[in-house]
Amino acid sequence: QVQLQQSGAELAKPGSSVKISCKASGYTFTSYDISWIKQTTGQGLEYIGYINTGSGGTYYNEKFKGKATLTVDKSSSTAFMQLSSLTPEDTAVYYCARFLAYWGQGTLVTVSS
Amino acid sequence: DIQMTQSPASLSASLGETVSIECLASEDIYSNLAWYQQKPGKSPQLLIYYASSLQDGVPSRFSGSESGTQYSLEINSLQPEDEGDYFCQQSYKFPLTFGSGTKLEIK
Numbered sequence: 001q002v003q004l005q006q007s008g009a010e011l012a013k014p015g016s017s018v019k020i021s022c023k024a025s026g027y028t029f030t031s032y033d034i035s036w037i038k039q040t041t042g043q044g045l046e047y048i049g050y051i052n053t054g055s056g057g058t059y060y061n062e063k064f065k066g067k068a069t070l071t072v073d074k075s076s077s078t079a080f081m082q083l084s085s086l087t088p089e090d091t092a093v094y095y096c097a098r099f100l101a102y103w104g105q106g107t108l109v110t111v112s113s
Numbered sequence: 114d115i116q117m118t119q120s121p122a123s124l125s126a127s128l129g130e131t132v133s134i135e136c137l138a139s140e141d142i143y144s145n146l147a148w149y150q151q152k153p154g155k156s157p158q159l160l161i162y163y164a165s166s167l168q169d170g171v172p173s174r175f176s177g178s179e180s181g182t183q184y185s186l187e188i189n190s191l192q193p194e195d196e197g198d199y200f201c202q203q204s205y206k207f208p209l210t211f212g213s214g215t216k217l218e219i220k
Contacts, residue, residue: 035209045157045200045211061208095156099204100147101168103156 002026004034004096004104011110017084020107022096029077030054032098036070036081039106040092048094051079086111115139115203119212127220131189134215136201138182145205148177148186151198160199161186193219 007021022034036048049060051070058070067090069082083090091111096104116139126132136146144164149157159168161177164184174189188195196219201212 044213045202047207047209047211049208059207063208099209100162100202101159103158106156 002098002102004098004102006094006096006104006107009108009110011112012086014087014111014113016086017082018086018109019080019082020094020096020109022079022081022104024077024079024098027098030074034070034072034079035097035099036068037095037097038064038092039095048081053079083109088112114208115142115206115210117201117203117210117212119201119215121215122213123216123218125218125220126191128191128193130191131187132191132217133188134186134199134201134217136184136186136212138184138203141182142203142205144179145203146177146179146184147202147204148175149200149202150195151200153197157200188217191219195219 003025005023010018012018030053033050033052035050038046038048047061048064048068049070051058051072053072056072071080079096088111093106093108095106118137120135124132146164148161150160151157160171160175164179165177176187178185196217199215203210
């Protein structure tokens with residue numbers, strides 16, 4: 001069965017970066033894009049962007065350009081999202097998803113000094 | 114960006130009742146609308162796709178409909194396990210956008 005397993009929670013300091021992973025299993029990894037979504041209590045769900053797992057091509061929501069960087073390692077069927085120059089506003093649960101039906105379990109990123 | 118205006122923000126209903134949740138798109142999204150349920154601490158689960166298609170394994174008491182740019186999720190015969198948050202999402206145009214969510218409480 002299709003599964004997306006995300007890396008664990010992160011506690012990061014303002015100004016630093018974090019890299020979240022999303023390991024896919026149960027299907028041909030390079031046949032589907034992986035999307036990333038941010039969820040906060042205040043802003044709800046926001047679409048960050050997606051990566052074409054075959055070509056490595058990316059799309060970023062304008063709001064997240066310069067904040068998020070999406071990459072992929074085909075050899076391990078894993079997608080990554082790096083968040084840079086972290087601020088407290090980046091504190092959120094981040095999901096990877098193979099739209100529409102398959103979502104990872106979420107990764108909590110907390111930005112605090 | 115396409116705005117998805119979801120209502121109500123919350124509702125409380127009794128077991129066995131029928132409830133409806135609405136999403137209004139700021140422009141035509143040509144039925145590219147999905148509904149999700151989310152329980153606390155869990156990821157969203159797809160209920161309905163393409164406005165009215167029921168995802169495999171989802172009970173038939175969930176249904177979706179559309180009228181112009183207004184989309185609705187109806188839940189019949191409410192069960193205790195239906196308590197949670199519900200979101201709509203348009204996939205017609207990037208960036209994909211979500212409704213603000215509806216918190217459903219079962220009395």
